[in-house]
Amino acid sequence: MLELLFLLLPVAMGYGWFMGRNSVKQNDHSAQQALSIKYSTGLNYLLSNQQDKAIDYLLEALKVEDDSVEAHFAMANLFRRRGELDRALKVHEHLVRQKHLPSKDKQQAVYELGKDFFSAGLYDRAETMFEKLLKSKHYGLKSLDYLMRIYQSTKDWTKGISHKKAIIKTKDKKLLHNLANFYCELATKALEEDNFIEVIELLELALTYDANSCRANWLLAQIYENHQQYNEACKCYQDIYHQDKEFFPDVIDKMHHCYSQLDTEDEYFKFIKKVYEETGGASALIKYLSHIEKKFGKEKSKEFILLALKKRPTIKGFKHFIKMQMLNSPEQDNTENLDMIKELIAAYLNLKPRYSCRTCGFNSSKHYWACPSCHDWEQLKPVRGLEGE
Numbered sequence: 269m270l271e272l273l274f275l276l277l278p279v280a281m282g283y284g285w286f287m288g289r290n291s292v293k294q295n296d297h298s299a300q301q302a303l304s305i306k307y308s309t310g311l312n313y314l315l316s317n318q319q320d321k322a323i324d325y326l327l328e329a330l331k332v333e334d335d336s337v338e339a340h341f342a343m344a345n346l347f348r349r350r351g352e353l354d355r356a357l358k359v360h361e362h363l364v365r366q367k368h369l370p371s372k373d374k375q376q377a378v379y380e381l382g383k384d385f386f387s388a389g390l391y392d393r394a395e396t397m398f399e400k401l402l403k404s405k406h407y408g409l410k411s412l413d414y415l416m417r418i419y420q421s422t423k424d425w426t427k428g429i430s431h432k433k434a435i436i437k438t439k440d441k442k443l444l445h446n447l448a449n450f451y452c453e454l455a456t457k458a459l460e461e462d463n464f465i466e467v468i469e470l471l472e473l474a475l476t477y478d479a480n481s482c483r484a485n486w487l488l489a490q491i492y493e494n495h496q497q498y499n500e501a502c503k504c505y506q507d508i509y510h511q512d513k514e515f516f517p518d519v520i521d522k523m524h525h526c527y528s529q530l531d532t533e534d535e536y537f538k539f540i541k542k543v544y545e546e547t548g549g550a551s552a553l554i555k556y557l558s559h560i561e562k563k564f565g566k567e568k569s570k571e572f573i574l575l576a577l578k579k580r581p582t583i584k585g586f587k588h589f590i591k592m593q594m595l596n597s598p599e600q601d602n603t604e605n606l607d608m609i610k611e612l613i614a615a616y617l618n619l620k621p622r623y624s625c626r627t628c629g630f631n632s633s634k635h636y637w638a639c640p641s642c643h644d645w646e647q648l649k650p651v652r653g654l655e656g657e
């Protein structure tokens with residue numbers, strides 16, 4: 269990469285010098301001379317490895333013509349990719365200062381400058397840049413996306429929501445999904461204060477902007493449960509299943525609690541049977557087994573799990589099978605052995621992350637609504653496969 273930089277700078281410099289020479293009128297020798305001095309000083313600094321001083325001189329000497337704008341952007345992007353943000357900033361700021369640039373190039377320069385500030389964590393300055401571009405045809409949507417990322421980092425949910433109209437206008441699914449999560453953040457605060465009406469209003473808005481926000485239904489279920497409105501809570505849990513089958517294992521116990529409060533467990537197990545048949549998930553299997561055992565006895569339950577594990581083996585399911593064997597074993601020695609196996613499996617599963625981000629693959633034992641790695645909302649879901657669901 270370093271070689272590329274050293275290649276790019278002299279090439280750009282030579283090109284700029286050529287363009288500059290042609291554009292300087294033949295009789296304007298003094299201007300030409302001044303440019304040559306800046307080029308040679310810049311080159312000297314570059315050769316003596318004083319890159320910052322070299323950039324200053326070369327930028328001043330390099331005439332930003334239509335044909336060389338791309339070279340400037342390429343050079344700045346190269347700096348940014350190398351993590352040399354101060355240098356990228358210098359080039360982009362230089363481009364922004366060029367009064368004669370066409371509007372599209374100028375907007376690109378402002379956008380790139382915003383990205384530099386964002387990468388450097390200078391969010392207020394990045395915000396100023398992106399706000400300038402909100403009406404831009406080419407950069408409006410991208411800038412809005414960056415603004416929402418800034419407000420997510422600064423936890424300024426209300427400011428994000430203030431861009432609601434612009435977001436709705438874009439009809440962009442990702443932005444609407446982000447907006448819904450901003451409402452969920454406010455609802456979480458209102459839930460902590462047990463402000464029933466506010467929570468419901470905020471979450472209804474969240475679901476208006478993103479009907480697939482299972483987080484909104486998860487929060488709704490909490491507030492209904494807190495207020496003993498179990499019917500409504502059960503409906504929210506059912507909606508979560510239809511919204512996101514992969515997230516559902518996380519609410520399976522809470523849902524059971526609500527149905528048992530209503531004394532309608534049969535209905536619950538009817539639903540869980542459907543979940544197991546459709547997903548084959550380990551949590552649904554374990555839940556459903558308790559129902560089979562209660563209704564048809566231990567033997568039937570054992571037959572069911574053996575068949576299920578043959579069809580779709582999971583360590584979680586196997587752990588449950590060992591637990592069932594222990595409860596059914598009359599011999600003390602056998603129970604002790606099985607207990608040891610069960611403990612070993614439990615220790616193994618504890619080492620494994622329960623959640624994985626469907627966007628970037630980040631793994632975690634704790635659940636986060638926004639992925640700590642890629643910052644996408646609602647993408648951390650229970651792990652699938654042999655070591656998961």
Ligand SMILES: [Zn+2]
Pocket residue numbers: 625626627628629630639640641642643644647
């Ligand atoms: Zn992620």
